[in-house]
Amino acid sequence: MGGEVATALQEVTARLAAAATRAGRDRPPRLVAVSKTKPAEAVQEAYEAGHRVFGENYVQELVDKAPQLPADCAWHFIGHLQSNKVKTLLEGVPNLAMLETVDSEKLANKLDSTVNTSGEESKYGVEPKDCVALARHIHESCKHLRLAGLMTIGMPDYSSRPENFQCLSDCRKAVAEALGLPEAELELSMGMSGDFEQAVEMGSTNVRVGSTIFGARVYKS
Numbered sequence: 001m002g003g004e005v006a007t008a009l010q011e012v013t014a015r016l017a018a019a020a021t022r023a024g025r026d027r028p029p030r031l032v033a034v035s036k037t038k039p040a041e042a043v044q045e046a047y048e049a050g051h052r053v054f055g056e057n058y059v060q061e062l063v064d065k066a067p068q069l070p071a072d073c074a075w076h077f078i079g080h081l082q083s084n085k086v087k088t089l090l091e092g093v094p095n096l097a098m099l100e101t102v103d104s105e106k107l108a109n110k111l112d113s114t115v116n117t118s119g120e121e122s123k124y125g126v127e128p129k130d131c132v133a134l135a136r137h138i139h140e141s142c143k144h145l146r147l148a149g150l151m152t153i154g155m156p157d158y159s160s161r162p163e164n165f166q167c168l169s170d171c172r173k174a175v176a177e178a179l180g181l182p183e184a185e186l187e188l189s190m191g192m193s194g195d196f197e198q199a200v201e202m203g204s205t206n207v208r209v210g211s212t213i214f215g216a217r218v219y220k221s
């Protein structure tokens, strides 16, 4: 692959920095390099270029891939998580850094009773009006979870509009007020290949970029 991943990573990093500067922010958001469907070799190339934070959507794929990579990778799980896969995920990926897709109290409880992690939420998801209740549950009733923030995928086709980003930002404000937390302590995970610069300008602290770094995904039918 001739350094293509490293080059793309550098480009995305530069675009993130520029977007942060345009938005008057003092530092760019965290970049989650989304490696779903891509081989461990591609992730290794990004790792060798200095990147450490990676995202995956499928439990089995992550459980297979993570052990093939250095232990100081920080994995974010960004797919829909079924309660019956929690144990497999947590045991299979000791270096899981963040779960971005906690979308029900049931799942939060299951995670809480299974091990210590960090929490957040998404598209399978939770309605904006229900964000406060779920965040409160995670924050106040799940003593092994740490509420990290909120996450959106945008529209069902994964495109996003400014309204989607604004909506997530409004949800964070409501959650912060309800829980008595500073807004800055809650992350906004938003922005993917097609719209991460706009997401940064609207306050994203965590962008999830896949195809722009690793190339288009090919799904077998």
Ligand SMILES: *Cc1c(COP(=O)(O)O)cnc(C)c1O
Pocket: 034, 036, 057, 078, 079, 153, 192, 193, 194, 208, 209, 210, 211, 212
């Ligand atoms: C696949 C995926 C991404 C990355 O999408 P790209 O458009 O390839 O950047 C980000 N977030 C989630 C939840 C995804 O499933």
